[in-house]
Amino acid sequence: xxxxxxxxxxxxxxxxxxxxxxxxxxxxxxxxxxxxxxxxxxxxxxxxxxxxxxxxxxxxxxxxxxxxxxxxxxxxxxxxxxxxxxxxxxxxxxxxxxxxxxxxxxxxxxxxxxxxxxxxxxxxxxxxxxxxxxxxxxxxxxxxxxxxxxxxxxxxxxxxxxxxxxxxxxxxxxxxxxxxxxxxxxxxxxxxxxxxxxxxxxxxxxxxxxxxxxxxxxxxxxxxxxxxxxxxxxxxxxxxxxxxxxxxxxxxxxxxxxxxxxxxxxxxxxxxxxxxxxxxxxxxxxxxxxxxxxxxxxxxxxxxxxxxxxxxxxxxxxxxxxxxxxxxxxxxxxxxxxxxxxxxxxxxxxxxxxxxxxxxxxxxxxxxxxxxxxxxxxxxxxxxxxxxxxxxxxxxxxxxxxxxxxxxxxxxxxxxx
Numbered sequence: 001x002x003x004x005x006x007x008x009x010x011x012x013x014x015x016x017x018x019x020x021x022x023x024x025x026x027x028x029x030x031x032x033x034x035x036x037x038x039x040x041x042x043x044x045x046x047x048x049x050x051x052x053x054x055x056x057x058x059x060x061x062x063x064x065x066x067x068x069x070x071x072x073x074x075x076x077x078x079x080x081x082x083x084x085x086x087x088x089x090x091x092x093x094x095x096x097x098x099x100x101x102x103x104x105x106x107x108x109x110x111x112x113x114x115x116x117x118x119x120x121x122x123x124x125x126x127x128x129x130x131x132x133x134x135x136x137x138x139x140x141x142x143x144x145x146x147x148x149x150x151x152x153x154x155x156x157x158x159x160x161x162x163x164x165x166x167x168x169x170x171x172x173x174x175x176x177x178x179x180x181x182x183x184x185x186x187x188x189x190x191x192x193x194x195x196x197x198x199x200x201x202x203x204x205x206x207x208x209x210x211x212x213x214x215x216x217x218x219x220x221x222x223x224x225x226x227x228x229x230x231x232x233x234x235x236x237x238x239x240x241x242x243x244x245x246x247x248x249x250x251x252x253x254x255x256x257x258x259x260x261x262x263x264x265x266x267x268x269x270x271x272x273x274x275x276x277x278x279x280x281x282x283x284x285x286x287x288x289x290x291x292x293x294x295x296x297x298x299x300x301x302x303x304x305x306x307x308x309x310x311x312x313x314x315x316x317x318x319x320x321x322x323x324x325x326x327x328x329x330x331x332x333x334x335x336x337x338x339x340x341x342x343x344x345x346x347x348x349x350x351x352x353x354x355x356x357x358x359x360x361x362x363x364x365x366x367x368x369x370x371x372x373x374x375x376x377x378x379x380x381x382x383x384x385x386x387x388x389x390x391x392x393x394x395x396x397x398x399x400x401x402x403x404x405x406x407x408x409x410x411x412x413x414x415x416x417x
Contacts, residue, residue, distance in 0.1 A: 039199070044075070046280065048248075048254075048276045050254075059150070059172070060172070061171075061180060062168070065145055066144050067141060068195055078130055078131075079193065080192070081124065082193070084125045084156060092119060092120075092149040093114075094175045095111050097144065102185075103168045104145070105145045114132045128275075160190075161252055165223055166185050168186065169184050170184070196280070203243060205285070206284070207285040208276070208280060210273070211290045212289075214250070214292070214393055215227070215249070220394075226396040253293065256290050284323070284325065291353060328357045330366070330367070330371070331353060331370060332392075335347065336391030382394070
């Protein structure tokens, strides 16, 4: 298992977030269908899909590791070809608990994954599909090994550049092997876009963390679950008796406005909102922590505040239409990144956007990440103890600090508008 800081999830004492309170917040009604009770699904892990450079995984087995958030009685995999340009043909897929040896599957935990009752599936370009339910009960924070053999795949690789996990690629069909022969390590993820668990009829839900490379966890310790959504998931699971978790919808290089379907940074946050947040089961809350790439990359450093604010407004409106509460996080400092990125004009733009986030009243609540990680003596810079090294991304301590600053009561009890 990965090394983790912060609270562990085990037998849980009664917390303020009681079952009755969660049922009220989540809008769960056990009598919605008279005489019947349907199990509900909750998004428990996510890897937002973009494109990767390099050779296609066609003819190879990819083994990816994923630490889920909420546990459940069984689960489904989401396989994505949403940024692909050719059909993805999967002939074999397996899932099990991660073993202790690097790249391994725990003995006796392997399960064959099926699609529409069969072992193979073809995923059309632009599409994502769900597997059949895997009858394998999972505890919260279980770490899974998911192995898929693709007979054919797009030349434009579909995946996620920054996995924050060591994954493996091996030639041929190795999906059922405990340790894949000929495997080569990679720091990227591929066509696995999400994992959802079935939680019965109890109240449960997920917080989606929409963002860029800071949410994605650049410079966090790999294989250790030290990104801010990981830490938030641990806190939420503990406080909610395992019923509420968090998923990471961050993509390195992503922007609220900027992005492209076939870029490493993926579609813009506004363009992928439906896919990565609103289309995920059980997402009742959304944290928006994004916009710094839209500020630092325009070559003229023009004042794009109005465009950014309009885009934030659209995220809020669309989320509210789906009954999702939206929390805005202030943009953190980036002075010291170099003349190509930081300038007084861009810092003024960050301050203007943050002033709107804090004061507009548009969000259901505001999490002031800027105040948490800035240097009090130089507020346009990160506190050195939280600086990942490039003066814009955080280190493990910084990611923990922003996650720990989030008042869980605001999420678990809801927040009035």
